[in-house]
Amino acid sequence: MSQVVIIGAGPTGLTLAMLLAQRGIDVKLIEASRNFRRTFRGEALMPSGLEAIEFMGLTDLVAQIPHRPLDAWEFIIENRSVFRVDEPMEPGGRACTLISQPDFLAGVMAAAQQYPNFEFIAGTAVRDFVWENDRAVGVILGDDRQIDARLIVGADGRSSIVRQKAKLPLDRQSQSFDVLWFKLPSSPEFAAENIFYSILCGNDGFGLFLGCDGKLQIGWSLQRQPGDDPNAWQRLNWKQKLAAAAPDRLATVLQQQKLDRPFLLSVTVGLCPQWYAPGVLLLGDAAHPMSPIRAQGINMGLRDVIVAANYLVPVLQQHADLAEIDAVLPQIQAEREPEIIQIQKLQSAEVSQGELLRNYAPLRYGVSWLAPHVSLIRNRLRQSWIDRQLLLRRGVTTVSLKV
Structure with missing residues (x-):
């Protein structure tokens, strides 16, 4: 039996597969698409995501693929520049960096494929689960292949098939x-x-x-x-x-x-009240689809992977029984959920700020007329924005790879 079947070869699923394979755990990674060239892929790594990349040993990969640090953020209201913030925002900090996600995924795939205990199955979607005593113990693919698993990880995004098959509800936020x-x-x-x-x-x-x-x-x-x-x-x-x-x-x-x-x-923005079922774990947007505000999706997914690896590697390396595997799944959610809740609140606050300016014309025009000419107003607006961004950039909790 394969120890872990991961569904979804985006940044979350692929980096988790690489970390597990590096540590001697059998992994099968399943992806419905045949390549990584999708129309839309998030490509912004905040300092929190860059830190996760460093823990995974992928900093050199980022340096080798097409990447472009941001130089600044500029806010223009009613055709007037209100303020600008240069990157990095903190002395000695990391700048928000744009990466080519397809090239990043290809590089991680090459790293994972060095290990004989890793297998990639592309171009075939998951159709259903195999259940035994109310526990998921495998998947059935669209071509009728059946793959056994000690654990199924859903990293297949905001429209997650794994979430649907495991009957794990998603609480959607109104700001979708x-x-x-x-x-x-x-x-x-x-x-x-x-x-x-x-x-x-x-x-x-x-x-x-x-x-x-x-x-x-x-x-x-x-x-x-x-x-x-x-x-x-x-x-x-x-x-x-x-x-x-x-x-x-x-x-x-x-x-x-x-x-x-x-x-x-x-x-779609939301949060699963429960990220797990017997034999199943959700990570990344499958568990908590994020708003695109300040590019949190890829960053939070990578941080999910770090924490999930910390819990999963010890039990999988020890060939623990199925009950012991299931027992660590709530612990993964318990460690990750507080940050996700706080980041989504910060994103919601950013959306509300934008809606206030959009819907209240006197405020919008007042800001656009005064800020470019009155340095006190401009500096206060600028500092207020920076203060709101710091947790979105750094992350709310401390995450480190311990295995």
């Missing part, structure tokens, strides 16, 4: 929303510095930055009201709409570029 994601060619305007622009003009808001692939990436917050046509966004002139919301220097760039059809990212 949609984002339109655009990619377009870069221009010399962005060559000198990689700045993450947060732009708000009227009711329209979006973020813009230069990705590791050399393309400008835009995330547009799609505002919908009850009764709105859900497909109305497909008929809009997005080049014109983006340029209208951007300051002149960015609007010129956007008007000159070819704009492909955007990718619709439906954002």
Whole structure:
């Protein structure tokens, strides 16, 4: 019997598979896709994620693949720059770093495949579980193959099949929303510095930055009201709409570029009250789908892996019985859940700040007029924003790899 079957070869599932294989544990990693080249993959590593990468021994890999540290964050309201914050935010700290996630995953896969006790099964989804005495003891794939397991780990994202098959409920937060994601060619305007622009003009808001692939990436917050046509966004002139919301220097760039059809990212934010069932463990977005605000998904998933490895490796190396494996699963949730709850609260607070500015025009215009000219107001706004970011960047709890 394979000791561990991991479903989902994203950053969470693949790094856990690598750590377990390195420690002599038999692992089968199952991924429904045939490659890592998805339309949308988060690529921002906060200092908390970079720390997890260091614990895993993958810092050199990040240095070898396409990566791009952010130079600064700039906030533009009603076409006026309100304030800017340079990276890194703390003396001697790490800068938020963008990585090519497909290249990162390929590098981790190469590391895992050095171990004969690791097997990767791609292009086949999980169809069902095998149950014995109310415990999951294996999976059935779409091609009817059956794979036995002492433990099934669901790392298959916010729409997790593992979560569904294990009948683990997800409590969804009210702040779930949609984002339109655009990619377009870069221009010399962005060559000198990689700045993450947060732009708000009227009711329209979006973020813009230069990705590791050399393309400008835009995330547009799609505002919908009850009764709105859900497909109305497909008929809009997005080049014109983006340029209208951007300051002149960015609007010129956007008007000159070819704009492909955007990718619709439906954002579900929530938390499973219970991350485990007999024989099953959920990690990453499968257990706690995160908001895209400040790129927490990949970072929290990597920190989940560190803690999960600390608990799982000892019992799996000792060939503990199934009851002993199941006994450590609640401990993993107990250690990780406080940070996830706090980070989601911080993300929610960020969303609320943006909605306040979006919905209350006098405040929005007051900030946009006063902050650029009154240093006291600008500095207070800037410091208030930095203070809110520090825990989102560092993480709330201390995480370290102990096995």
